[in-house]
Amino acid sequence: MLKVTIDGIEAEADKEITILQLAKKLGVEIPTLCHHDAITTYGACRVCTVEAGIPRSDGKLRVRMVTACNYPIRDNGIVINTKSERVLANRRMILELLLARCPNAKKIKDLAAEYGVLKSRFPSENPEEECILCGLCTRVCQEIIGKSAISLVGRGFERKVLAPFDEPSQDCIACGACAYICPTGAIKIEIEDGKLLIKNWKTSRELAKCLICGEYAGPEAVLQYIKEKAALPDDIYLLCDKCRRKKLQKELIASA
Amino acid sequence: MEDKKAREILEHYKYEQNQLIHILQDIQTEYRYLPRETLSFVSRELKIPLSRVYSVGNFYNAFSLKPKGRHLISVCLGTACHVRGGKRISEEIERVLNVKSGGTTPDQEYTLETVNCVGACALGPVIVVDGKYHGQMTSAKAKKLLSAMKDSGGNGKNGKNKKS
Numbered sequence: 564m565l566k567v568t569i570d571g572i573e574a575e576a577d578k579e580i581t582i583l584q585l586a587k588k589l590g591v592e593i594p595t596l597c598h599h600d601a602i603t604t605y606g607a608c609r610v611c612t613v614e615a616g617i618p619r620s621d622g623k624l625r626v627r628m629v630t631a632c633n634y635p636i637r638d639n640g641i642v643i644n645t646k647s648e649r650v651l652a653n654r655r656m657i658l659e660l661l662l663a664r665c666p667n668a669k670k671i672k673d674l675a676a677e678y679g680v681l682k683s684r685f686p687s688e689n690p691e692e693e694c695i696l697c698g699l700c701t702r703v704c705q706e707i708i709g710k711s712a713i714s715l716v717g718r719g720f721e722r723k724v725l726a727p728f729d730e731p732s733q734d735c736i737a738c739g740a741c742a743y744i745c746p747t748g749a750i751k752i753e754i755e756d757g758k759l760l761i762k763n764w765k766t767s768r769e770l771a772k773c774l775i776c777g778e779y780a781g782p783e784a785v786l787q788y789i790k791e792k793a794a795l796p797d798d799i800y801l802l803c804d805k806c807r808r809k810k811l812q813k814e815l816i817a818s819a
Numbered sequence: 820m821e822d823k824k825a826r827e828i829l830e831h832y833k834y835e836q837n838q839l840i841h842i843l844q845d846i847q848t849e850y851r852y853l854p855r856e857t858l859s860f861v862s863r864e865l866k867i868p869l870s871r872v873y874s875v876g877n878f879y880n881a882f883s884l885k886p887k888g889r890h891l892i893s894v895c896l897g898t899a900c901h902v903r904g905g906k907r908i909s910e911e912i913e914r915v916l917n918v919k920s921g922g923t924t925p926d927q928e929y930t931l932e933t934v935n936c937v938g939a940c941a942l943g944p945v946i947v948v949d950g951k952y953h954g955q956m957t958s959a960k961a962k963k964l965l966s967a968m969k970d971s972g973g974n975g976k977n978g979k980n981k982k983s
């Protein structure tokens with residue numbers, strides 16, 4: 564166990580847990596955009612920047628700005644500050660930059676406003692841009708869904724998230740995990756003519772109807788994928804959530 | 820579709836996933852770009868998701884997803900060359916070849932690109948033609964160079980770009 568001070572609170576931490584993990588445990592709030600507990604950290608958005616004072620041999624602290632989501636606690640006596648003037652100034656600058664990129668993304672506007680940033684001094688390239696290139700969508704697709712249908716492509720100004728060749732991808736089953744996890748709501752899903760569309764990746768997948776009630780149960784490709792993964796019987800996987808639950812309940816009661 | 824050349828390249832690297840960049844380099848040299856079907860083929864054979872192969876192919880300047888011409892002309896627009904008029908030279912070449920920077924002539928002969936410093940600033944403005952450096956360039960000299968290339972059917976006779 565290591566001794567840690569965070570915003571004046573003295574605590575103990577296991578070696579190698581991140582500052583963010585410790586902060587969560589202690590109820591200290593640190594904003595994040597590109598972090599999700601179930602997914603590999605990537606350190607892209609920088610809004611979780613905090614001040615870390617690492618004790619030197621002469622007893623003084625060497626203070627550095629670090630990103631809380633991927634900074635592992637390794638030093639006994641580390642002093643962390645998540646709300647100092649310096650941290651806030653840094654965070655405001657980061658938010659200003661994010662706001663310049665996504666001037667109309669609600670989540671970014673709200674977060675920036677929380678820190679008193681209402682307007683960016685930097686020019687915006689595209690007022691419609693909502694993607695901060697955090698890569699959460701590509702990682703959920705790879706790590707959780709196991710499809711890797713999309714990736715970060717290009718460098719610098721050109722960087723974006725795309726399906727290969729910016730064309731409908733065979734690998735995308737339209738599960739929507741990317742839209743669910745996107746911190747800024749940049750991924751647009753629509754239902755049209757019995758199909759589920761993910762505009763960003765040009766995906767269009769047929770929706771299956773529930774065998775019992777006839778409501779949409781989900782994209783066929785997704786149901787098929789779940790069926791294979793979970794080895795579900797034929798008459799279960801083509802049901803919507805509600806009917807599936809009812810059916811299973813009934814069977815459970817009957818068998819009791 | 821079976822891609823014989825790509826197959827050979829893959830075999831040479833023993834289908835090792837961590838050789839992806841080398842494999843793509845060889846494919847780039849072979850075809851002078853990364854054809855789409857070849858990327859899909861490589862992805863299948865190496866069992867690397869196409870999205871990853873695509874993103875690697877997109878990341879490095881050495882790779883091109885569009886066919887490149889037999890001759891590669893790179894005009895340096897690094898700071899030193901820029902202040903000595905590199906821009907005028909690239910415009911002149913654009914005009915003569917009738918192709919925009921980054922583009923390839925319809926006959927697949929010339930690809931024109933701009934680069935940021937080729938490490939020969941003292942010679943600036945510099946253009947690099949099929950790997951050969953030409954310093955103290957002017958629009959007039961560039962024009963001459965191009966017409967000489969056309970007359971001789973191009974100067975890199977083997978038709979391969981040394982540097983891409």
Ligand code: SF4
Nearest residue numbers: 694695697698700745
């Ligand atoms: S689309 Fe959303 S999740 Fe994907 S990189 Fe952009 S902001 Fe992140």
Ligand code: FES
Nearest residue numbers: 606608609611632
């Ligand atoms: S949450 Fe730490 S860098 Fe984005």
Ligand code: FES
Nearest residue numbers: 895897900937939
């Ligand atoms: S700027 Fe052209 S060679 Fe350096």
